[in-house]
Amino acid sequence: MLRRVLYKSQRNKKNQFFQEVLKIREVSASWAGGESFPHDPALQGKEDREFTPAAIGVKCARIHPTQLFILQSNIANIASPRSPSLLKSMFSSAEIEPEEQYILFEWLIRSFAFPHLLNIEDCTRTIGDLGELWYRQDFIEGDEAFEDIIQFPIESSLPWILTTHTLNYLPCETDTLLAIFDLYSAAADTALRELKSRYLFDEIESEAKLGMQQLLFILRNNIY
Incomplete structure (x- = not known):
């Protein structure tokens, strides 16, 4: 898809837009053999139906955060809904077609989930940590007036x-x-590892024991 965009932008002499798309192509692709085929006719604004586009290799390593940020910034410049690339006038067309803009913008939206996918273990652990639902105050141990309450x-x-x-x-x-x-x-x-609060840990432990006793009492009455 980017090859087609490069071809049209070069043919229409939209050099600045061409350079922006070319940066996206160079940063994102993993070329087979490490060569990006600079002699592609599309880069010269020529259409050669007999030319075989270069093969894109499968990435062997995950994308680096800096690489992802560069891609997101470059794609946002040309594919966001308010991008100047979408503007057209009476005498000129938009630099990118709506179908192509939609594909790039969809990728841009999905790319913000990539850091979480790359760090899926910590992300799952954070999502599954419901301990914050228990807290109403943080760092309560800092006030000695609460110690006996x-x-x-x-x-x-x-x-x-x-x-x-x-x-x-x-x-x-x-x-x-x-x-x-x-x-x-x-x-x-959370009390032990993040807040470093023995007081909160003891409070949680006492409440959990009391809650379990109350639960067993209610279940016993309901069953027997």
């Missing part, structure tokens, strides 16, 4: 609110209760 009553704790709601209104989902209690585990991990 029960800061988070269990009635106002989100895991326990979800637990009681499930027991009262969704009895068919009772088997998911232990997954709700996993919030305490994630919150405790």
Whole structure:
């Protein structure tokens, strides 16, 4: 697709646009044999139906963040909805066709997910960490006035609110209760590894034990 865009821009003598597309081509492609075929007739604004375009090799290494940033910047310059490349007048056409602009812009939108895909393990771990749902205040240990106060009553704790709601209104989902209690585990991990707060860890541990006792009490009454 870029080859066709290069051919039309060179034929129409749109040199600045041609250079921008050429940069995208050079940065993004992994050429077989390491050669980008500079003698391609399309780069001279000539159409040669007998010419065989160069093969694009499969990338053996993931894209570098700097390379991705350069690609995103260059593509945004020519394919974003407000790009000057889309402007046309009575005597001149747009530098890029709507179909070609759509393909490039779609790639641009999807490319912002690439860093997360390249770091899928940390991304999955972050998404699965529901410990932040437990917190209402951060760095509570910094205020000594709170040390002897029960800061988070269990009635106002989100895991326990979800637990009681499930027991009262969704009895068919009772088997998911232990997954709700996993919030305490994630919150405790955050308290130790990120906040470095022993006080918060003890508070979470006490609340988790109390919540489990309350859960067993309610289940016992409902079953027996």
